[in-house]
Amino acid sequence: MKSKITITDIAKEAGVSTALVSFVMSNKAKGAREYRVSPETAKRVLEVAAKYDYQPNGSARALRSGEYRTIGVILSDISNKFYAEISRQIENWTFYHDYVVLFGSSDENPKKLSNVMKVFKNKGVDGMIIVPCEGSESAIRQMSDRGMPVVLLDRDIPGAEFNSVVLNNSKASVIMTETLVGKGFRKIEMISYKTTLSNIKDRESGYLKAMEGAGLTDTRIHRPEYCNYGEIEQIVLDAKARNVEALIFTTYNMSLMGRKAFISHGLRVPQDCFFACFNNSDAFDLYEPDILYVKQPIEQFAVEAMTLLVKMINEPESAQSCTKIILQPEVVFSSSEVHV
Amino acid sequence: MKSKITITDIAKEAGVSTALVSFVMSNKAKGAREYRVSPETAKRVLEVAAKYDYQPNGSARALRSGEYRTIGVILSDISNKFYAEISRQIENWTFYHDYVVLFGSSDENPKKLSNVMKVFKNKGVDGMIIVPCEGSESAIRQMSDRGMPVVLLDRDIPGAEFNSVVLNNSKASVIMTETLVGKGFRKIEMISYKTTLSNIKDRESGYLKAMEGAGLTDTRIHRPEYCNYGEIEQIVLDAKARNVEALIFTTYNMSLMGRKAFISHGLRVPQDCFFACFNNSDAFDLYEPDILYVKQPIEQFAVEAMTLLVKMINEPESAQSCTKIILQPEVVFSSSEVHV
DNA sequence: ATTGTTTATTAAATCATTTTAACTACATTT
DNA sequence: AAATGTAGTTAAAATGATTTAATAAACAAT
Numbered sequence: 001m002k003s004k005i006t007i008t009d010i011a012k013e014a015g016v017s018t019a020l021v022s023f024v025m026s027n028k029a030k031g032a033r034e035y036r037v038s039p040e041t042a043k044r045v046l047e048v049a050a051k052y053d054y055q056p057n058g059s060a061r062a063l064r065s066g067e068y069r070t071i072g073v074i075l076s077d078i079s080n081k082f083y084a085e086i087s088r089q090i091e092n093w094t095f096y097h098d099y100v101v102l103f104g105s106s107d108e109n110p111k112k113l114s115n116v117m118k119v120f121k122n123k124g125v126d127g128m129i130i131v132p133c134e135g136s137e138s139a140i141r142q143m144s145d146r147g148m149p150v151v152l153l154d155r156d157i158p159g160a161e162f163n164s165v166v167l168n169n170s171k172a173s174v175i176m177t178e179t180l181v182g183k184g185f186r187k188i189e190m191i192s193y194k195t196t197l198s199n200i201k202d203r204e205s206g207y208l209k210a211m212e213g214a215g216l217t218d219t220r221i222h223r224p225e226y227c228n229y230g231e232i233e234q235i236v237l238d239a240k241a242r243n244v245e246a247l248i249f250t251t252y253n254m255s256l257m258g259r260k261a262f263i264s265h266g267l268r269v270p271q272d273c274f275f276a277c278f279n280n281s282d283a284f285d286l287y288e289p290d291i292l293y294v295k296q297p298i299e300q301f302a303v304e305a306m307t308l309l310v311k312m313i314n315e316p317e318s319a320q321s322c323t324k325i326i327l328q329p330e331v332v333f334s335s336s337e338v339h340v
Numbered sequence: 341m342k343s344k345i346t347i348t349d350i351a352k353e354a355g356v357s358t359a360l361v362s363f364v365m366s367n368k369a370k371g372a373r374e375y376r377v378s379p380e381t382a383k384r385v386l387e388v389a390a391k392y393d394y395q396p397n398g399s400a401r402a403l404r405s406g407e408y409r410t411i412g413v414i415l416s417d418i419s420n421k422f423y424a425e426i427s428r429q430i431e432n433w434t435f436y437h438d439y440v441v442l443f444g445s446s447d448e449n450p451k452k453l454s455n456v457m458k459v460f461k462n463k464g465v466d467g468m469i470i471v472p473c474e475g476s477e478s479a480i481r482q483m484s485d486r487g488m489p490v491v492l493l494d495r496d497i498p499g500a501e502f503n504s505v506v507l508n509n510s511k512a513s514v515i516m517t518e519t520l521v522g523k524g525f526r527k528i529e530m531i532s533y534k535t536t537l538s539n540i541k542d543r544e545s546g547y548l549k550a551m552e553g554a555g556l557t558d559t560r561i562h563r564p565e566y567c568n569y570g571e572i573e574q575i576v577l578d579a580k581a582r583n584v585e586a587l588i589f590t591t592y593n594m595s596l597m598g599r600k601a602f603i604s605h606g607l608r609v610p611q612d613c614f615f616a617c618f619n620n621s622d623a624f625d626l627y628e629p630d631i632l633y634v635k636q637p638i639e640q641f642a643v644e645a646m647t648l649l650v651k652m653i654n655e656p657e658s659a660q661s662c663t664k665i666i667l668q669p670e671v672v673f674s675s676s677e678v679h680v
Numbered sequence: 681a682t683t684g685t686t687t688a689t690t691a692a693a694t695c696a697t698t699t700t701a702a703c704t705a706c707a708t709t710t
Numbered sequence: 711a712a713a714t715g716t717a718g719t720t721a722a723a724a725t726g727a728t729t730t731a732a733t734a735a736a737c738a739a740t
Contacts, residue, residue, distance in 0.1 A: 008726080016690085017689065019689075019728080019729080020690075021727095022729080026728080036686095036687065037689085038687080038689095041688080055458065055462040057403070057726050057727060058399075058462055058463045059399045059400075059464050059725085059727085060695090060725070060728085061727050061728070062727090063397070063400050063403055063694095063725090063726085064694070064726080064728040064729075066695085079424045079425045079427065081424075084419045087418055088418050091443060095444065095459075101442065102441065103443050104431060115435075118395065122396070122397075122398050123398045124399050281623070282622060283623035346696055347697060347698095356719075356720085357719065358697075359699080359719075359720060359722095360720075361697095362698055362699085363698095363719095376718065378718060378719090396696080396697065399696080401697055401698075403695090403696080403698090403724095403727085404696080404699075404724070404725050405697080405699085405725085407698095
């Protein structure tokens with residue numbers, strides 16, 4: 001059975017032209033008044049199409065119409081829990097909206113990000129959702145300037161006019177810090193890293209702002225050079241020695257290492273030092289009901305980004321204005337969550 | 341700047357025909373002796389192409405050549421850690437082999453799996469890597485019969501002639517059980533669930549086989565109906581009351597719930613009951629150095645599956661024979677691993 | 681009877697590439 | 711000198727759809 005049925009086969013069998021089949025298949029038949037097809041003809045075509053399980057060739061369709069119904073998503077690492085969950089939501093949204101997704105990882109490497117973008121563009125995606133990495137601004141701008149709809153996710157590029165969907169990281173950090181202050185802690189420090197990425201910078205500034213607001217001047221932001229376990233362990237031990245009352249970790253990976261250091265050295269939460277972080281992990285709420293963390297609105301991230309992107313794709317004229325969607329954070333104790 | 345440079349533009353600028361540009365761009369120039377292009381011409385074309393950052397239109401290329409260099413990957417849930425890591429490796433492989441991946445999730449629902457397959461086929465993927473779910477056999481077979489190269493991943497469909505890459509689950513289970521027996525445990529039970537999926541069935545049979553081999557007749561496989569926390573908790577408590585010495589969990593999710601139950605009720609590993617599972621979790625080796633688990637060869641899964649799939653794509657004549665790749669498991673104590 | 685409008689349909693152009701088959705212009709062999 | 715071979719190149723066909731512009735038929739209005 002050398003199937004490979006084309007629109008011509010269907011047209012022949014149904015006794016109509018290929019144009020008519022095309023109209024029927026792409027639903028141009030019903031709503032639009034430009035091309036109308038008689039109900040009987042439409043029915044006949046649909047029957048023949050169903051009989052042969054005919055599906056229009058995507059490449060031919062894309063080539064002619066310029067509509068690919070494919071979007072590209074570039075994250076820093078799809079195996080990172082947070083991004084994996086976002087991917088899941090994006091994939092879900094696109095499936096039900098008749099789109100298809102290409103996923104790629106940048107590995108936090110601007111060169112690779114640029115390559116993946118090129119490959120995706122070449123493949124003919126209608127638009128891209130990108131988690132920018134350090135140093136990727138110019139490449140993304142170039143892509144955007146050449147007419148590719150782009151929505152930044154999770155991190156924004158400060159001062160740039162890209163459309164984006166990010167968490168209100170500053171506010172999240174403020175609430176988190178205030179919550180800690182409310183619990184009576186005074187000596188609160190943060191573990192972050194050297195970067196220009198907006199989400200991290202905002203987390204830092206929120207902490208400083210809230211500390212200042214509470215009249216606490218004894219602030220400190222650690223920025224380990226390589227962010228490896230040894231460094232984190234050192235910082236934790238040092239903090240313990242100085243009787244720091246709470247530590248806030250700004251990234252998922254560092255908070256995992258932080259937990260490891262806590263456990264390895266018998267530091268208990270909350271007795272010895274409080275532990276706060278962005279993004280929860282299975283590893284946390286399984287054991288330690290008193291961890292404070294920022295709950296990211298995963299589904300919202302996906303839905304807002306996709307909605308925004310599809311709007312850009314369908315209304316290129318609206319590309320002039322720049323939309324920045326700021327999602328509201330929720331700060332919770334892991335104990336307040338239903339587990340597993 | 342309404343760029344949109346095509347092969348014609350490049351040909352014109354370089355003063356050659358489009359055919360020549362095509363030969364050069366698709367590397368048909370060098371190796372193949374069918375179409376030869378003089379080094380000078382090739383160089384000139386390449387320069388012009390680089391100057392305009394020309395990338396051949398993927399749709400047109402795919403339409404004409406039938407080669408899409410796109411593969412579809414359908415997992416049960418991309419946000420599941422194991423599958424997220426596999427995705428990462430697949431994406432990595434494909435990136436460096438000039439392919440692109442479409443990801444989809446089946447949600448363990450055969451109807452959805454079938455839909456995703458159709459969408460992918462329609463998009464023109466060259467082949468698919470699929471984690472089959474319960475009841476998906478006929479749909480996958482149909483796709484395969486119609487000439488779509490398919491490689492099953494992680495789970496095989498027993499008795500079917502599909503190409504597949506799976507872990508030697510039976511052996512993994514045997515080793516695991518024998519290791520537990522070697523530690524002196526006699527009363528070892530398993531927590532699994534009702535299914536026909538090969539990987540789970542193999543894990544069960546391996547356990548039974550090893551127990552029998554050790555002369556232990558007191559075996560028991562629990563199969564909770566809904567696999568929710570309440571059920572797992574009940575099973576764990578009951579096991580504890582009956583002085584079960586070790587519990588083996590056959591799925592990632594159930595082992596997470598199992599850990600939760602252990603902790604909630606103060607069960608310590610290894611003193612109160614030993615804990616063994618397939619796939620590690622951040623949540624485990626962070627706290628409990630004595631957990632026994634099967635280390636899945638993630639990268640191998642990806643590489644073997646992709647290699648096999650690409651071979652099927654490029655040599656359709658080899659589709660007659662059926663290849664089943666069985667990966668060797670490694671059973672380790674989480675303490676033997678370097679952490680974080 | 682003539683003109684205009686709406687509805688239904690189609691022939692042909694188009695999209696950007698790959699690939700086939702043919703065609704130079706030399707060089708080599710007979 | 712004719713025949714053959716070959717490296718380098720190209721014109722043109724083919725890929726499978728969408729879309730434009732044209733046409734035919736049916737109906738209504740003048």
